[in-house]
Amino acid sequence: MTLNPESFLALATLLFGIGAVGVMSRRNIFVVYMSIELMLNAVNIVLATFSRLHPDMGGSVIALLIIGVIAAEAALFLAMIVQLYRKKRTVDSDAFTDLAQRRLS
């Protein structure tokens, strides 16, 4: 086995950083959703790497549970996107300010 853990950790960090940039800089709500998923997957890579480094199955079990959480998050987020689109006819994240502003009416 010639692999070293640094490359896996570097890939995970890169994936997390790209996901964070996507959440911060884009306004299309689909991109925000996919960037959140990218960050969750980066966490999964780190967990799998440490589970392999420190031979213990706990890390893989947590990664498995996180895959379940990713599925739950996807279902909720996509239902929310459909509902918001039905209401406002846009996917611009700047348009969804119902909770931030007081509505006069």
Added chain:
Amino acid sequence: MPEKIILTLLGLFLVVGALTVVIARRPATNAIGFLAVLLAVAGLFALLNQSFLFLAQILVSVGAVVVLTLIVILTVNLKEEQFPKERFKGVWIVGASVLTAPFGWLLYKTLVSVANAFPKTQKGFGSAEAVGKSLFTDWVLPFEILSLLLLAAMVGAIIIGKKEQAYDIES
């Protein structure tokens, strides 16, 4: 060293897919990049000898999440003029990258400082049997809580996805 070559290819796949997710303009293109990232992550699990995680990643993330995402993107069916106006997208992306880079470096250094070389794999590491034994002895409570979370997410998704007047109690 075939493993190094596979790792390089997977890394390339992962980075290109992730950049596609962040940079591309059309949601369907983003979803294809997202698919590439999830497949590359599954490949990394396979390289780490986590065969059960590899299987779960393919089944759940690629089989369910990407398909659901694509279905929603196709259902919403945005026209070209309905895309959000992002006039300074490049500036925003570069600015956010500059802001994120030092934190990413810090994260990488922290992670590497606790890592040493990979030990020899024992027989059965990462198999469904090993994961299942650990899951149903040490991790039963998180597993049960996750099942409740999934139920709540399913009910919530149905309620949110309904038509507006369906849960308007006052009228």
